[in-house]
Amino acid sequence: MGLENFLSINLPSKCLVYGDTKPEDVKIRAYQGRDEVYLSEINPTNLELKFLTILKDLITGVNPRDITIGDLQYIIVWEYAKSYTNIVKVLTKCSYCMSEVEAIVDFGELDIIMLPDDFKQPYEKVLPSDRKINLRLLNINDEIDAQKFEEKNDNGVLFRCARSMVDSDDILTRIEKLSSGPINDVAAIRSFQEEFYHGPNMNAKFICPKCGKEDHVLVPFRFDYIYPRGEGLTRYFGKGIST
Ligand SMILES: [Zn+2]
Numbered sequence: 001m002g003l004e005n006f007l008s009i010n011l012p013s014k015c016l017v018y019g020d021t022k023p024e025d026v027k028i029r030a031y032q033g034r035d036e037v038y039l040s041e042i043n044p045t046n047l048e049l050k051f052l053t054i055l056k057d058l059i060t061g062v063n064p065r066d067i068t069i070g071d072l073q074y075i076i077v078w079e080y081a082k083s084y085t086n087i088v089k090v091l092t093k094c095s096y097c098m099s100e101v102e103a104i105v106d107f108g109e110l111d112i113i114m115l116p117d118d119f120k121q122p123y124e125k126v127l128p129s130d131r132k133i134n135l136r137l138l139n140i141n142d143e144i145d146a147q148k149f150e151e152k153n154d155n156g157v158l159f160r161c162a163r164s165m166v167d168s169d170d171i172l173t174r175i176e177k178l179s180s181g182p183i184n185d186v187a188a189i190r191s192f193q194e195e196f197y198h199g200p201n202m203n204a205k206f207i208c209p210k211c212g213k214e215d216h217v218l219v220p221f222r223f224d225y226i227y228p229r230g231e232g233l234t235r236y237f238g239k240g241i242s243t
Contacts, residue, residue, distance in 0.1 A: 012198035025061035031083035070199035081107040103206035111201040128184035
């Protein structure tokens with residue numbers, strides 16, 4: 001496929017964590033029919049791994065494994081809007097008139113939370129225990145490894161925290177130190193990822209169809225946004241073309 005189908009994209013990370021990559025070098029294309037093969041196989045336990053396969057063919061100018069979780073969420077929403085539909089309907093209760101309504105959210109109009117211009121990693125942070133550490137944002141590669149870890153272990157919370165540390169200790173030593181240290185240290189590391197969340201703000205505005213006031217609704221992440229199926233599929237694509 002020629003590069004003419006590739007479009008510029010303003011990633012929420014501003015490419016600040018991708019080494020020498022310049023934002024203008026990053027290009028992306030909308031899904032094509034063949035992408036459905038991989039998209040259809042995505043489920044909650046393999047999202048990053050399967051999506052990585054598609055991303056290798058979808059995006060240029062940046063190593064897909066380095067893509068941050070925030071940029072990945074933005075790409076998923078971007079692709080949904082460009083490839084399927086930008087209109088998403090969510091059942092909610094209007095906080096003004098208290099009616100149960102179907103909120104119509106435009107994925108093309110979501111607020112995008114960007115990383116601050118002066119963000120740099122490794123990011124130095126002093127933990128509540130006074131231990132000084134360096135942190136970095138988690139990326140697709142980290143999440144794939146965290147899921148592999150979770151296949152053999154209870155859960156990946158400490159793995160993800162250890163992985164976000166830039167440290168000379170090996171990963172198991174880091175996990176062991178976190179495990180036997182104060183819980184506040186782990187919370188402080190997790191809060192770093194939250195503090196520098198970048199990506200779509202899923203708390204979207206909509207106009208109440210009953211009272212006409214502008215309200216907000218938290219759009220839940222659904223796997224429909226990657227691969228429409230069931231009701232989502234028939235609702236948008238099930239109707240024949242009427243003339
Ligand atoms: Zn209302």
